[in-house]
């Protein structure tokens with residue numbers, strides 16, 4: 267039966283416990299813990315150099331951790347060599363063997379595991395069919411497009427029916443359209459096989475599109491782990507808020523009153539915010555789509571209401587991005603174009619902004635983050 271956090275003990279769930287990896291004096295992975303449920307797809311998302319590949323390499327047995335445990339089906343596997351782990355791997359730069367045919371590439375892990383020839387052929391056919399490449403068996407990989415090569419790498423990683431699949435930025439080399447299609451394909455194949463999967467990316471949209479849950483990483487640690495909507499609606503830190511989605515992050519000073527927290531902005535404007543654990547200097551998070559923009563004559567219709575001046579209007583097809591100036595503080599607002607009321611959105615025009623206290627989050631102030639677009643205008 268699944269344990270409390272649903273990691274099954276029968277061989278399919280994966281648990282990473284306080285794993286550490288050092289390269290000389292540098293700590294690349296600094297006490298990382300997370301669990302992946304059986305059949306779940308978890309993404310590791312974070313900027314370049316934060317330790318994503320290093321974690322995958324430790325899961326696959328290509329690096330050994332300096333501390334912590336990796337548990338698959340109730341057994342510690344962190345000291346096992348790769349071939350004793352039953353884990354499929356698609357590398358960041360997927361390396362197909364150029365001197366072998368497509369079928370030869372896919373059959374390779376089966377041959378290494380001593381699978382008989384007839385069964386090999388059958389399994390290669392099934393894998394080719396699953397990734398949509400039936401008829402490509404005898405082609406040479408160098409004659410394939412990027413997307414087709416990527417499918418071969420995927421087929422090679424799943425052909426021996428591993429318990430866990432590790433994918434390291436498998437779509438990184440593809441153009442946007444193909445990438446979107448392949449995200450869908452990877453998800454379909456992963457669901458068809460019900461295979462526990464860890465997917466590495468530094469693209470937040472990709473992580474949101476493909477994952478059951480996402481671990482946001484920063485400098486060798488997991489900053490927050492949750493579903494896309496949890497991370498978006500309730501980011502625990504400024505880093506998570508700025509990594510997932512667009513945000514206004516403003517300096518503020520929080521005082522807790524009987525009616526809830528009040529966050530005073532740099533310009534003195536007092537904002538009603540959702541309940542906060544922080545008081546004093548903090549950061550206010552307001553997503554651009556949570557602000558309703560209407561003509562300056564409109565009513566005050568929410569917990570927070572202010573007059574502002576339009577500075578910039580960018581038409582983006584499905585939406586319009588508007589930068590407004592609220593007495594010296596800049597805010598970015600996003601308006602869905604089919605909901606766009608008859609508001610004069612010309613630079614220099616006056617508008618009314620309304621937004622809810624419950625959409626206004628207070629986060630601890632962090633040092634060392636780059637200035638955000640919403641910062642006070644001096």
Ligand SMILES: Nc1ncnc2c1ncn2[C@@H]1O[C@H](COP(=O)(O)OP(=O)(O)OP(=O)(O)O)[C@@H](O)[C@H]1O
Pocket residue numbers: 289294312313314315316317318319320321358468
């Ligand atoms: N073999 C190694 N020797 C020394 N340092 C290493 C080694 N492997 C990785 N590192 C360092 O560890 C850190 C994490 O590297 P890693 O490859 O895990 O990052 P990543 O999150 O996958 O980044 P990217 O998105 O660029 O692929 C980097 O600073 C990297 O330089």
Ligand SMILES: [Mg+2]
Pocket residue numbers: 318319320358434
């Ligand atoms: Mg990497």
